[in-house]
Amino acid sequence: MSVVSCTPSIGRPRAFDVDTALEKALDVFWRKGYDGTSLSDLTEAMGINKPSLYAAFGNKEQLFLKAIELYESRPCSFFLPALEKPTAYQVAEHMLYGAAMNMADQAHPQGCVVVQGALSCSEAAATVKEALLNRRVEGEQKLRARFEQAKLDGDLPASTDAETLARYLGTVLQGMAIQANNGATSEQLRQVAEMTLQAFPRAG
């Protein structure tokens, strides 16, 4: 299923692939942030003209939001798959090592576009800033719910504060995004992940 609308069969066909163009847009937003990205940056990277961009994606804001959707649904995404692991510890483990691998991967910009796409921004970017903020908070809520379940499953002590544990993990993951921006390698991030797991409550 494509993230964007499907092409109709009548009329002149698109000369570009919508999903490929969206990938390019994501790459630019990821590197430059919402405010730092101009429409010229986008059209150049996407290989299309402005009217094509507007016809296919609405406007800059909607293009950004669609790029974020794509980002989160990509096969190399690690967050949701990690939630499926059988124990809380393994969830944390896979999430941290996945982040270490992914965020410093040279195949794409470093860090996490959900963190750095519109952290501090103009009023014009208020909508996308809030959208990203919601995604971050929702991610932590999912983590928390997963840890609550783990308490019921017995693979976390009943005394565990699931909310704080989720926030701690979220903090480290978001910090790793900054570290990747700082130029940290996957191996260096892996060591941070290892250390983080030392503060993680084991099955009890």
Next chain:
Amino acid sequence: MSVVSCTPSIGRPRAFDVDTALEKALDVFWRKGYDGTSLSDLTEAMGINKPSLYAAFGNKEQLFLKAIELYESRPCSFFLPALEKPTAYQVAEHMLYGAAMNMADQAHPQGCVVVQGALSCSEAAATVKEALLNRRVEGEQKLRARFEQAKLDGDLPASTDAETLARYLGTVLQGMAIQANNGATSEQLRQVAEMTLQAFPRAG
């Protein structure tokens, strides 16, 4: 000592206080980031006109860099004072609790301007992005040096990897900046700090 140049005695005197204006500029940059801040935002907040801004601070870029200098030299800054604590554990403790207190403080924008001022940005902001990146990396190097010293002092096990420990602490601190942006309270950040310290090697 003022962060900016001193006023000459001859000629018409300035009608505004340079340091107060710089505080206002810092506040705007902190909330909106470098790319998200316009000169109109700045002059409005600072209560001066553009020619006065340019005469006093050079240009937008130099104004930003001076605002960062001010940010780091402010009395409520917690990083450097924490480095002076007698043991590695106390250094980490003061830094984490200081960050928890400071980053969610409602008296100023949330988070840390060194983290969020120009994380992802346009090419026009490349200089300030690099300046902030250098500050983050230098901060971690100072932490690392402090932990190396702690190993000599015997308050960290000789087997400790000071570099990784510094990076772990830096990761959590930077993550806390994002958390503060997410709306986390000082109390919530304090709990994260507490948890972080559990992974911290005790005197051995």
Next chain:
DNA sequence: AGATATCTGTACTTAGCGGTAAATAACCCC
């Protein structure tokens, strides 16, 4: 007081921004 030096306010420049109108080109269906 006059000369000199600096600051202030208004008005301006140039360039780029996000977004769009209108003409043309390429496709499907009949």
Next chain:
DNA sequence: GGGGTTATTTACCGCTAAGTACAGATATCT
């Protein structure tokens, strides 16, 4: 092949961006 529909191209819109020229205002120095 013609009509209907959609995409592409080019050129443009109004607006705001960062930065500045210049004239007038206000201080010190002699």
